[in-house]
Amino acid sequence: MLEMFTEPRGVAVIGASTSPEKLGYQVLHNIVQYGYAGAIYPVNPTAEEILGLRAYPSVLQTPDPVDLAVVLVPARIVPGVLDECGRRGLKGAVVISAGFREVGREGRALEQQLIDTARQYGMRVVGPNVLGIIDTVSKLNASFAAGMPRRGHIAFMSQSGALCTSVLDLALGQGIGFSRFYSIGNKADINELDLLQAWAEDPESNVVVGYLEGIADGPRFMQVARNITRRKPFVAIKSGTTSAGSRAVSSHTGTLAGSEKAYDAAFRQVGIVRAGSVQDLFDYAQAFARLPVPESDAVAIVTNAGGPGIMASDAVERAGLRLASLTPEIQQHLRAALPHAASVANPIDVLGDAPADRYALGIEGVLSDPNVGMVIVVLTPQTSTQIPETARVLGELARRYRKPTFAVFMGDQAIRPALSILAEHSVPNYQVPERAVAAMAAMWQHRQWLNTPPLAVETLDVDRKAVREILDGLRQDRRITAGDAEARGILEAYGIPLPKSRLARNADEAVAAAEAIGFPVVLKIASPDILHKTDIGGVKLNLTTASDVRDAFDLMMYRATRHMPEATIWGCQVQQMVKGGKEVIIGINRDPQFGPLLMFGLGGVYVEALKDVTFRVAPIDRREAHEMLGEIRAYSLLRGVRGERPSDLEGITDVLVRISELVSDFPEIVELDINPLLVFPAGQGVLGLDMRLALQA
């Protein structure tokens, strides 16, 4: 896929220049300089020759073969130039020129012309407004970058061209290699989805790395990402997500949700490893590009210094990985082989005077131990430390045992002789133990993702027609919030267990309802306008007699009309009084990017204060629903603490899956809270005690 960019047989540089300070010269120079083997055609209306190559007045005059144009002319003539490219039969264009959507209305129109022209001829376009693209496999550097990265196995894309210049410069300095390096700018045509699809199939790329600012189509992005992450790791920075969203929300779920939560959930659900900075991004990418994915999270540490060994152990524990317990055989072996003062419990301390062969004993010991999944080798440059020799034995052993092995050679000048040796042997090196451990945690996250079964959303046997009718009724009445009765109807149609309940329009009806349901009962104000009923005394519990019910009804009517004279009041809901159970909340909120965002957490009136909640983009399957339960702090309460019986976890899971299906089936439901959902002991089910539901305005 996208061969017009990866393997063009000829490239036309439209806007090539004879002045070395111009981009049109620099781009051509990069193409020529770094060994691209295809045909190169400078296109310039006046020049005869540039950089020793014959120049052409127009792309129309260029000879065969020519597949790709790199365009550097002013924005206003770009559409015309693309039209020529199309007529000449080119298959793709990299539009470096700026001055399109990013500069306002006029630019946006130009960008539309550009797209229309390209579509007309079936040409694919990278850009506009980009640094260019670099392909180390075909040695094509079609960019104005100040250098060419080494060939490697990292495929990189960035929505920020300026970031590309920094990343490239860092990569040149640190010897990081890339397979493909794409600046995707305004994404008029080629966007992150196209690249992800192409790179999923790309044998030259072991890991895909991206800097993302916005995502065009959340659900589609999830689908494509889910596919690539099954085949290779995808590490991404998503920036600009911390600020709270702007839409006014009234539900608990809406208050607690937001763009950051949605991205976090979506990325986790599709197996993307999220990086917090460019430093993390490349720390992780280098590990993924060079090392096999770990089979276990048990980490062994080999060090010639106690202090950094402890720091590595601390980092392992903080990252949620485990310190490996070595097998007794290996411990005995190390005890016999290493000096008396050495520590043979993990971390293995080979002592400050360790030469390379003593390191080798320790490293081979832990690599051969079946209890060990990953290894860190820490080296401080002490007087008798054999730095390049240690790098060599480490590299050879790491290659032999095929377990992910990380070097932490701590220093600068002193350890420099080791760096190229480590790189040759594909051992990534980190300046401090904490960065190596962060990369280990990223790899372990990817392993867990690979072990996760594929998403298997069920289609439940529910009454969609009933919900359709209720929602249509609400729309006819131009109501955007459902009352208790409608909300109950919708939830019941999807099999959510609810307590017995009836709407009473007056006190007599309330008493009759209570007698039918059976005492004790609960009375709740029924109004489409009152969202938080307890705030205005709109809930009365444990009414045991007919006269209690009558009094409560009248009082509630009086108070509601006094507090909220504008509110429509339908009466009261008379409900079965339910006792016991733990309170959880299940809700949804619509995210502008990803759609229905499902929330689960500790419920009750304190849900916003305690914020003990977790999120998923719907639809989810039963496995993900289960996973959600385990993610809240209060999970231990649900599992049962201090000899308490465990709660009905299956009941919660079932409601999560049903709500997921409901909101996927009916996109017009934009907010929904079931709070509290009462959870009884295992086998005794759950009951949705109170709920609110809002529709698209």
Place this chain on the structure above:
Amino acid sequence: MLEMFTEPRGVAVIGASTSPEKLGYQVLHNIVQYGYAGAIYPVNPTAEEILGLRAYPSVLQTPDPVDLAVVLVPARIVPGVLDECGRRGLKGAVVISAGFREVGREGRALEQQLIDTARQYGMRVVGPNVLGIIDTVSKLNASFAAGMPRRGHIAFMSQSGALCTSVLDLALGQGIGFSRFYSIGNKADINELDLLQAWAEDPESNVVVGYLEGIADGPRFMQVARNITRRKPFVAIKSGTTSAGSRAVSSHTGTLAGSEKAYDAAFRQVGIVRAGSVQDLFDYAQAFARLPVPESDAVAIVTNAGGPGIMASDAVERAGLRLASLTPEIQQHLRAALPHAASVANPIDVLGDAPADRYALGIEGVLSDPNVGMVIVVLTPQTSTQIPETARVLGELARRYRKPTFAVFMGDQAIRPALSILAEHSVPNYQVPERAVAAMAAMWQHRQWLNTPPLAVETLDVDRKAVREILDGLRQDRRITAGDAEARGILEAYGIPLPKSRLARNADEAVAAAEAIGFPVVLKIASPDILHKTDIGGVKLNLTTASDVRDAFDLMMYRATRHMPEATIWGCQVQQMVKGGKEVIIGINRDPQFGPLLMFGLGGVYVEALKDVTFRVAPIDRREAHEMLGEIRAYSLLRGVRGERPSDLEGITDVLVRISELVSDFPEIVELDINPLLVFPAGQGVLGLDMRLALQA
């Protein structure tokens, strides 16, 4: 202080060697090579001359002046050598030799001899088992380090000698300067406290940086640290604290406490900035060494690239700092001065083609804005970026405006020309925005500490004598847990509000007690052996009649003897039934390093599941008690949410201060839980509903 190390008039190198591969040569070479101006005397039993200096067979023969010995002889003869040093009148020794406490019993005895000898002559000793000391002020490099760091304002100490070699090598590579650089090894004499006291007074050191593994004396450390942090920042790594402590604990507080929490609390209470890695340590240290402490946490960002600007904004928000809102005047000024496409809302985007003078406009704009406390200048190396020129204008403006200003010049080769210019102008540079922001957050933490009033522990009017008597009684009975009655007595003596309660040994007494207290009452099993009463049905609430009390008493006796036949049962506590209020927990646990660790958090049976707690080392003052309230997630519940009345925060604060005093007065109290402490609305106080208290075994 410690002038024998910082300004010795002469240095004897005992164990100096003629072989370049020996430490005894390398240390002498370092002293000679780096410009130490005092007298240098190699001491060697056979050599005539080393490195062109006359050698002496013993320190006794060295001429005046000689203040300091650097000792490299084998461990077993070190005490004898120190005796000679003492007789010769030396004031200090740096014992580089290893083979002491770290190798077991024999070494420990040698180390004791070493200390005894030094004490006899009033000599101070650094070591043994160290890399040595480096003083860039007197240019004395009395170490076997492979280089000499630049002179700077960072004073560094490390308990790990090997870490010193790495840090030094990193510092050499990155041009980090130090004033003092001490490896303190076994800390036989000079320890972190001595250095902290000396460095507090040291005009050459702007910031003190330490790698700590263990602390000799927690309370003394806190006292010394509190003093230094008022004068200059103290940044520390404390490693080896994640693993849970080993002592078996039965209280909630004990379960939730631990060494990590104690260090965290202690460091925060004395204003130490904690670093998570060596990278963080020097990221922070360089900011502190070079920049003024910020006056506000409002951050302005100036950038030539959108992406990194967004990443910087994200980092600011995540770190709990604020993005500054520029004054309208400055915004107008920037709008007029910068190109149309530039963004003049924070982050200020001066655009990708910004030359140095456009950067200058943006930087001067934000630096002159009174709404701005700190500034980040992000630069990506684009085609027309003037890298060294931008560094220069940045440096000059930063110096002129005296606001902490951080550079993030993102790249490697391309930005190298800027590095020395930034360093000259004392502007720290960071590779990615996230690292600069972490350093900003560390500086802001220090500013907040400087703004904190000094600790002011009150002496409360409490009945110490009553507590002394109760504790003596328990000790006589050889009991290590107090029963309800004793615990109540102790808490009442310290003014902790408790519900009315009486011990009843039989059902008749229980009924009489209930009648005296007034119905309804609560019955609780009274036993020194039953810690979690609810687990065995040992609590019965809301008993409204005499016969209910009688039934409950008998049932409880029956059940307790059946479930725990070994337990001593004193009867039941009859207690006033209390309704309403929110549940919090206040407890203490003894930390082996720091003593009484006070906990506050959301209470009730779920305290361990929700872990919504915070810690302080006692004693605390009222301000710190207040601060604790604000640190739990559930604080918003206590402050009042959704129109609820605020809880009695003063009541909680008062109990915290009283418990702090109690456990400080009586160190034999090793565990104490008040759970729940019921908190009523403001003005209506608190009540300690249930409690447990354990004494030193």
